[in-house]
Amino acid sequence: MLIVIAVLLPSEWGRSAALLGIGQFLGAALSFGSPIERIRRYSRLADDEVFRAARVDSVARLAVAALLLALAAVGAFLWPVSGVVLLTACGVFVSMGSSNHYIAQRRFVIAGIFLTSEKLLALAIVLVAVQLSVLTYATLPIAIGAAGVITGIGAFIAMRPSRESFAAGAKLRPVLAIWRESGFLGLASLAPAALLLDATIVVFVSGENEAGLLAVASRLTAPLGIAATALVAVILPHYSSSSMRTTPSVGRRGRMIVVALILALGLILVTADSWVPLLFSDRYLGAVWPVRFYVANVIVVLGTRALVTILQAWNDDRTASLLVVGQVGLALAGLWLGAELGDAVGASLAVLTSNILLVVALWWRVRRVSGRHAR
Template sequence: MSSLTRQFSWVSGGRVAAALLQAAVLLLMAERLGPSNFGVLTAAIALTVVPQTLSDLGLTTFILRTRPDRREDGRITYAIHVNAVATSIGAALYSAGVLVFALFVDWSLLALLPLAVWLAGEKSCEVSMAVAVADRDARLNASVLLGRRAAAFVALVPLLLLGTDPIWAFTVSQAVTSLGALLVVRRLLAPRLPKLENIGLGGLLGLTRAYWLHTVATQVRSLDTAITAFVVGPYQAGLYAVASRLTNPLRILPSSLVAVLIPQIVRDQGLIARTTRALLVAMLLAMATIYLALAYVAPTAIPWALGPEYLPSVVPVQIVCVGLIFGVTASILAGVLQAQGRQRLVGISSTVTSVYCVIAIAALASIHGAIGAAVGLVSAFFIQTLMMAIGYAFGGRKSIT
């Protein structure tokens, strides 16, 4: 087995198992809360994207591209320190938002407050573990991710059995386990980090701005559930969330491949080896087969797993499953282009399609509810794939320095 295949196996295996655990948690919440309350919860989770994205600063991709050739580059350590400060600020802003809504709308929304701790822990773990992925230590990356998802599941179930309010049980279990995982990650990675080189926030952003633009543009789409809830209410948002949130495990394998490919293509000076190309093609074909199969079984599987009240979510799920074929293609193309130094193209295409996505979801959801929101999301995937494919085919390759 090649080094690339072995790395991908570890990263994807860990992420798939972790995503399945997360899906199991969301299934429990959907069953306990019903469509409307589940829509409220998923909208709140979607809104954590705002502080998480603002605090990302493009640091994950920066580390993945810098670490393979420059293991002793102190800017990596500085990036991790900046991330710690940025995520703390993001958590504080989210907490302030929850407190305002609780004060003026409903005090029960205080149950969402622990999500502030969760979002900071999740983002900090993601940025820090980029060091392990770049070092080809996929086993550590998989172990940490799977460990924190398993711990969250194990913590949630007893709280539910004890009769704890489901939303409090969910948010507290997520917050405690993400914070614990962050402490473990920092202890494990501390010996690997080089001496800090303080290049200043402006200097760091000069290196990461293009990556950050892509992250911001991509993550804006994660506001889809919140937008749907705002436009047509929590019931339709809950139906749409079944399609957009419970299909998240289906996106794990492609994103895992991208995480492994970026350092590998950088080491190969931007070239795509035959083995890498074969792995990409195999991934696309495999995921397309899985997506189409799930779309086929959705009419039977969804009522069986969630109950008859979720039957109206079947068509949105089928639409999203088919559309994820384009989402996977766009994700892989974005990783390849960034590794080849063409992050500006990725940033522009992501920004254009994300703005379109937000507008399309709001407009179509107002007419067709959850089905319209699903069509808006999928059409954005298609447009982004088309833009990146054209850019990849005709734009040429920027050399890696």
């Protein structure tokens, strides 16, 4: 990501981020709740049943991916941009299901290996493009899509699929069942993905240059979202398998980690005017305040992801979904209005404000559900 931003002009990076956002949103839409739903389901099964179910689910997912790849190949000839978007969507769709069974079994090291391998493969593709001087606005979306597909196939092979799993998964029933069963859970997982369209919205409102400045902030802080993903991986199996409904509390060690994280992010935020131009040149000076707002947003998102996950583990999908959808709707409207009034700065401030309102509402709901259960 850093390499791509540093090489491309802000307008080129804005175009790249817009394509990437559309592809990632389509991939999330195809998944529609499957990561959370499958982790919750797998965590309630015996180990041998988990692998049996995961093999069938993976076959169905790869069958859908094959169809997407075929469409991407056709689209590449008719309209190259559509081929890039569909390849990205395919990679995201496959990636979102490749390690769910490991997370449900709390085998986080193995899940982390596949995740890291995917990122390293995408990085390798970008580095090769830079070395060959062929890096363009389409390189990063292509790299992310290809890495997701290749790593997903590797994870599938590691499960040693049987003939029975191929026969059951090829009917695509698992994917259709996920879409049908996810309901509010799928809505809650899909709604935040709409925020991946932030650069796309700003492109239409303020142009590719402002979209590039905003995308520096949103994409630069995206890797910090791994911390939020790790929270989900730890919290969801724990709360799903427990019958207790207690208000979450943070111990002494947890408080120390939270304080250290806030201090580190605070340092990054305060010094943004120094390291942003140092990393990306003076062309990206206008990204300093968007970066600051998005770094602050990371802290808030950790809270929202944890609280949403707890409500989902408690089967309070409906309320969690409605609150998340409300926040996303507010953020998207704020992105549009903020881009109209304050370009990239106004758009990034709108996202932060909407997430602060969401974390307050989610905390109120968690307290209410735990208090009702206690009575």
